Amino acid sequence: MDTDRFWQLVDRAASADPAAAAESLYDALSALPPEEVLAFERELVRQMGRSNTFLHHAAAETVMGSTSPDVFVSFRTWVLAQGREVYDAFVADPDSLASHGPDDDEQVGAAESFEGVALDAWSAQTGRDPYAEGSGVPVGDSVYDEPSGTRLDDAQRLARFPRLAAAYVGGSPADGPAPIVRR
Known part of the structure; x- marks a missing residue:
């Protein structure tokens, strides 16, 4: 799956409510062949890697104080679920998120559903556990890698x-x- 196709799918699903975005994306991915769904997952990991830096981590901490690895992934996933324009701006300049950032902790917490949507759709299509050895899901890079x-x-x-x-x-x-609170 090329980058433009990936972003077309994300942009169609984009929402401040990551659960709604995940549901919309799940429907779109479910209509694709399983190998395309895995290609989407690979591109998701690649795109998430663009914001996996300590600079972006510091931006997340500016919004919410101490940020664990899991919360940092959810934060970046929430930003990605806002669509290409917001995500590309965040990658280039994390301070740009000031006008587009989350309003509360629940938005960031719910982003976990968006993060896992491709593997959920693939599992529903194939009946296989994506985390089982030999499932066919490629292993390697992860959204949980240490920031650079x-x-x-x-x-x-x-x-x-x-x-x-x-x-x-x-x-x-x-x-x-700290709870996410806008001034």
């Missing part, structure tokens, strides 16, 4: 993301997770 780059400290983070810091109450990663 260098961590930002609090001063660097706040200086790098003035719009996010102005848009969200956020918090310091040293203080632990």
Whole structure:
């Protein structure tokens, strides 16, 4: 699946409500052959890798304080589920998310359903467990890989993301997770 086809499917499903986006995407993927669904999954992992940096992690922390690996994946998935324009802007400049970011923790938490939609659709089509050895699902890169780059400290983070810091109450990663609250 090429990048444009991937984004056509995502853009048609895009929504601030990741559960609704996941449902719409599931319907679209279910109409594709299983090998296309796996190709979508591979492209999803590739696209998610574009925002798997400590710079993007620092942006997530500006919005929500301390961010575990799972929450960071859900945060990036939520951004991706907003569509290509928002995601490409976030990849290029994470501070751009200030005007398009999540309104609450539930949006980010619900993004897990969007993250797993391709493998859910594939499993329904094939009757196989995508996580079982020998299932046919390719293994390798993961949305849970360690971010690349260098961590930002609090001063660097706040200086790098003035719009996010102005848009969200956020918090310091040293203080632990904070609820997502817009100013």
